[in-house]
Amino acid sequence: MKRLLAVVLACVSTLPPPLALAYVSPATGAASVGRVLVPAAIPERNWQPGHRGVDLALATGSEVRAASTGHVAFAGNVAGTPSVSVEHPDGIRTTYTPVFARVREGDEVTEGQVIGTLAPPGPGHAGLHWGALSGRDVYLNPLTLLDAPVIRLKPVDAPGRTRP
Numbered sequence: 263m264k265r266l267l268a269v270v271l272a273c274v275s276t277l278p279p280p281l282a283l284a285y286v287s288p289a290t291g292a293a294s295v296g297r298v299l300v301p302a303a304i305p306e307r308n309w310q311p312g313h314r315g316v317d318l319a320l321a322t323g324s325e326v327r328a329a330s331t332g333h334v335a336f337a338g339n340v341a342g343t344p345s346v347s348v349e350h351p352d353g354i355r356t357t358y359t360p361v362f363a364r365v366r367e368g369d370e371v372t373e374g375q376v377i378g379t380l381a382p383p384g385p386g387h388a389g390l391h392w393g394a395l396s397g398r399d400v401y402l403n404p405l406t407l408l409d410a411p412v413i414r415l416k417p418v419d420a421p422g423r424t425r426p
Contacts, residue, residue, distance in 0.1 A: 284330055284331070284373055285329045285330045285373070285407035285408055286327065286329055286330070286373055286374050286408070287318065287327075287329070287408060288318070288326050288327045288328070288329050288356075288358055288377075288390060288392050289318040289319065289320045289324075289326070289327075289389075289390055289392075290327075291327045291374045293408055293409040294408060294409060294411055294412075295316075295318065295405055295408055295411070296318060296319060297318065297319035298316050298317070298318060298319075298405070299316075299317040299318065299319055299388055299389045300316065300317035300388075300389075301316055301403075301405075302314070302315055302316050302403035302404070302405065304401045304402070304403060308399055308401070314393050314401045315357070315391050315392050315393030315394065315401075315403075315404060316391075316392055316393075316403070316404055316405055317387065317388060317389045317390065317391050317392075318389050318390045318392055319388075319389050320380050320389050320390040321380065322380050322381065322382050322383070323379055323380060324379065324380050325376045325378075325379055325380075326346070326358050326361050326376070326377055326378045326379065326380055326390060327374050327375060327376055327377065328348050328356075328371040328372065328373060328374065328375045328377050329348070329350075329356045329373070329392070329404070329407065330348075330350050330354075330356070330373045330407075331350065331351065331370075331371065331372050331373050332348040332349050332350035332351060332356075332370075332371060333348070333349055333368060333369065333370050333371070334346065334347070334348055334349075334363075334365045334366060334367050334368060334369045334370075334371060334377070335347045335348060335349040335355060335367065336367060337363035337365055337366055337367050337369075337378075338363070338367075340359070343359050343360050343381075343384060344359070344360050344361055344362050344363065344378075344381050345357060345358065345359040345360070345361060346358045346359075346361045346363045346365065346377050346378055348371060348377070353396060353397065354394055354395065354396050354402070354407070355394070355395045355396075356392065356393065356394050356395075356404065356407075357391075357392070357393040357394075357395070358377065358378065358390060358391070358392055359390075359391045359393075360380065360381035360382070360383060360384065360387075360391070361377070361378040361379065361380060361381060361390070362378050362379050362380075362381050363377065363378045364376060364377060364378045364379070365377045365378065392404050394407060
């Protein structure tokens with residue numbers, strides 16, 4: 263029994279913290295995402311290939327917003343790409359690339375605050391790359407931070423519609 267309890271506790275201690283409820287899309291400032299150009303493909307192991315975030319439709323020069331309240335953990339270049347990272351009180355760090363920062367490291371930001379403008383994309387990329395990390399190395403699909411979309415279905419037998 264003690265061994266089972268030890269295994270359960272070990273598994274629970276590796277789980278990421280609960281997700282916060284107050285996040286918005288950095289491309290729209292709304293609780294829903296807008297258009298996703300490239301979805302997340304978080305690999306099972308960090309060293310495996312994948313896409314650690316989502317690419318959102320946004321025009322070069324458009325404003326990029328903080329997904330939630332926090333403090334700027336990084337504003338600068340990573341391998342020649344302008345980037346901004348925000349550390350949130352729930353332990354999640356969100357990243358935004360390519361973004362020309364309007365904030366500095368250490369600045370406090372609020373949900374939806376403009377943190378920069380979208381820089382021209384690099385080769386093979388488009389739009390805003392938005393990533394999320396919990397702890398040191400647990401990548402999250404940032405879309406899970408947003409409200410679920412509302413889907414409304416229309417009746418099949420509505421006026422003007424025919425059944426196959």
